[in-house]
Amino acid sequence: MFLxxxxxxxxxxxxxxxxxxxxxxxxxxxxxxxxxxxxxxxxTTAAAKGDxxxxxxxxxxxxxxxxxxxxxxxxxxxxxxxxxxxxxxxxKADLSLAPGLATSWTYKDPKTLVYSIRKGVTFWDGSPLxxxxxxxxxxxxxxxxxxxxxxxxxxxxxxxxxxxPYQVTVRFKQHDELFNKEMAATSGTVAKASFMExxxxxxxxxxxxxxxxxxxxxxxxxxxxxxxxxxxxxYWDKVFRARAARIDISFISDTTNLTLGLKSGQIDGAFGxxxxxxPALTRTPAGALHQGSGLSSYQLGPNSTPAGKDVxxxxxLSRLVDRKALATAVFHSSATPLYSFIPPTxxxxxxxxxxxxxxxxxxxxxxxxxxxxxxxxxxxSPLKDATVTIAVxxxxxxxxxxATLIQEQARGIGLKxxxxxxxxxxxxxAFYDPAxxxxxDFMLVQxxxxxxxxxxxxxxxxxPGGQFNWVGWNDTTTAxxxxxxxxxxxxQARAGLIVKAQKRYEAVAxxxxxxxxxxxxxxxxxxxxxxxxxAAIFQPSLAVIGAATTxxx
Numbered sequence: 001m002f003l004x005x006x007x008x009x010x011x012x013x014x015x016x017x018x019x020x021x022x023x024x025x026x027x028x029x030x031x032x033x034x035x036x037x038x039x040x041x042x043x044t045t046a047a048a049k050g051d052x053x054x055x056x057x058x059x060x061x062x063x064x065x066x067x068x069x070x071x072x073x074x075x076x077x078x079x080x081x082x083x084x085x086x087x088x089x090x091x092k093a094d095l096s097l098a099p100g101l102a103t104s105w106t107y108k109d110p111k112t113l114v115y116s117i118r119k120g121v122t123f124w125d126g127s128p129l130x131x132x133x134x135x136x137x138x139x140x141x142x143x144x145x146x147x148x149x150x151x152x153x154x155x156x157x158x159x160x161x162x163x164x165p166y167q168v169t170v171r172f173k174q175h176d177e178l179f180n181k182e183m184a185a186t187s188g189t190v191a192k193a194s195f196m197e198x199x200x201x202x203x204x205x206x207x208x209x210x211x212x213x214x215x216x217x218x219x220x221x222x223x224x225x226x227x228x229x230x231x232x233x234x235y236w237d238k239v240f241r242a243r244a245a246r247i248d249i250s251f252i253s254d255t256t257n258l259t260l261g262l263k264s265g266q267i268d269g270a271f272g273x274x275x276x277x278x279p280a281l282t283r284t285p286a287g288a289l290h291q292g293s294g295l296s297s298y299q300l301g302p303n304s305t306p307a308g309k310d311v312x313x314x315x316x317l318s319r320l321v322d323r324k325a326l327a328t329a330v331f332h333s334s335a336t337p338l339y340s341f342i343p344p345t346x347x348x349x350x351x352x353x354x355x356x357x358x359x360x361x362x363x364x365x366x367x368x369x370x371x372x373x374x375x376x377x378x379x380x381s382p383l384k385d386a387t388v389t390i391a392v393x394x395x396x397x398x399x400x401x402x403a404t405l406i407q408e409q410a411r412g413i414g415l416k417x418x419x420x421x422x423x424x425x426x427x428x429x430a431f432y433d434p435a436x437x438x439x440x441d442f443m444l445v446q447x448x449x450x451x452x453x454x455x456x457x458x459x460x461x462x463x464p465g466g467q468f469n470w471v472g473w474n475d476t477t478t479a480x481x482x483x484x485x486x487x488x489x490x491x492q493a494r495a496g497l498i499v500k501a502q503k504r505y506e507a508v509a510x511x512x513x514x515x516x517x518x519x520x521x522x523x524x525x526x527x528x529x530x531x532x533x534x535a536a537i538f539q540p541s542l543a544v545i546g547a548a549t550t551x552x553x
Contacts, residue, residue, distance in 0.1 A: 100183075177487070275520075330401050
């Protein structure tokens with residue numbers, strides 16, 4: 001579960017469209033269609049017909065916090081790193097797995113996984129990729145001094161070593177069904193080992209501070225302004241050969257300015273557009289807005305304060321929020337109601353029926369958006385007269401509006417809610433630093449899975465020591481079920497364990513799920529080729545975007 005930062009601003013007062021729950025499609029002075037649509041069944045747009053001299057791209061979530069794969073915990077960092085550095089396994093647009101820098105992988109036994117490393121791959125400086133580079137790149141995530149965001153995905157690993165010139169062997173304490181899936185996301189990133197050792201703590205912190213094998217080279221990074229990528233002419237994968245000779249990446253996160261830039265053609269496109277931009281970009285001759293299947297969700301994450309730890313307050317808020325109205329009015333139909341910590345898009349496809357059956361129980365258990373039920377639950381709390389503080393990122397139109405909606409609905413049951421707007425850096429820090437969450441009972445958070453496997457989230461969530469178990473909930477049965485699931489290879493048996501754990505943590509509203517979010521992408525009329533799913537975050541998604549016509553440059 002990683003933070004997907006947003007720093008968009010909105011000039012319309014948040015409360016102005018909440019009391020009657022109508023969509024504010026005219027906000028910001030922007031003009032557009034009436035709203036979004038359900039996600040398309042398409043996983044990519046039409047393939048590019050030609051190359052581009054320059055592609056102008058934006059990161060609506062703001063400037064990357066780091067281009068060090070070990071610290072790429074936000075949406076923007078992941079997108080840029082994925083276009084610079086290859087992963088051991090490749091995530092396809094349909095979220096399935098394919099060979100990447102590893103041509104194959106084999107379990108020699110349940111605790112031993114062997115990767116065959118691709119030959120003939122070179123780093124940008126011309127030096128060859130070796131098994132040593134792969135092994136050191138992966139083991140770096142286990143170094144406590146590095147403090148990698150990816151470390152939970154290596155919790156079951158005992159050793160990673162180059163067992164041959166083009167072979168890497170990973171050994172586990174016990175079978176880990178999640179590990180190989182994570183090798184298709186940021187955890188599986190490979191960089192030049194000697195270069196990282198030379199750069200030390202400066203790796204990934206500026207132009208010239210990265211050395212990888214990807215389709216683009218990092219040739220410029222002006223803080224608070226832009227990043228420049230240039231084509232790697234010697235890239236090994238013809239499918240992801242860079243269509244653009246150069247990409248100019250901006251960090252325009254203000255919804256108004258970003259929308260005007262896209263509609264004017266100054267910006268060719270963007271992944272991960274905020275919901276506030278959907279109405280204005282739904283119908284415009286400048287290009288097309290696409291909504292694909294995403295692994296993202298919005299949730300209220302409780303903190304370890306008296307109110308955050310109070311199960312009755314958590315349940316009251318969960319039963320209070322009208323998720324259908326939220327998805328329509330605030331997210332302009334770019335989201336769907338969510339009733340579990342794990343969004344349905346994150347289920348293992350091989351056990352979908354098991355997950356669906358358990359989810360249907362949660363959906364019907366409700367009542368959701370029910371003032372009377374929420375009021376009855378709140379009455380059980382000894383803190384029913386307390387003021388609850390919800391933190392949001394300052395200037396984020398969607399978050400402020402969502403929090404204001406919750407505040408208005410809470411007032412109706414006698415629960416006082418205060419909204420605390422935190423600046424982007426402080427908000428990001430609060431995900432990992434308890435001191436930054438001081439005085440906050442709940443954080444309105446947006447995160448995304450990096451694999452279609454509930455364990456990707458659960459390993460970080462409702463377990464002792466979980467990175468995002470801020471409330472400190474500790475249920476030994478739940479932890480045991482999740483641990484056993486991670487050791488279970490059979491998808492159906494694993495799903496059975498996970499839904500048992502889900503029943504326990506959802507019963508206490510460990511987290512309060514709100515909506516599951518579509519992957520929203522805009523492409524200007526002169527470009528095409530983009531993936532429309534969460535794969536855009538983890539594969540070289542910018543490399544396949546090129547000219548929509550053979551004459552375009």
